Amino acid sequence: MESGTESQTDRGFAGIAIAWAIAVAGSVIVIVAIATGARWSDVPLAGFAALGVVFAASVLGALLVQLATRRPEGFVGRASASVGGAAVVVALAAGVVALLG
DSSP states (O other): OOOHHHHHHHHHHHHHHHHHHHHHHHHHHHHHHHHTTOOOSSOTTHHHHHHHHHHHHHHHHHHHHHHHTTOOTTHHHHHHHHHHHHHHHHHHHHHHHHHHO
């Protein structure tokens, strides 16, 4: 039998995965757009600006999902894992963008 605490913990970790998925999906879109030669503007570093928007969306998504769990215990740890993982994903994507540019 599954206790209520376990299911709430699972939802918390699912929120971490959602934030990371937002970062991965957004980063892939930016990398593919740059690799195919898409130009968003005359700004030379527009790819990095786009990754900044991806990171911001990941952070907002992480906080919203963690608040939606309605569980204050462990909020800081779950939110930190969400944002930290998204930062790693976007940093790796920035490295790829730097190599492509």
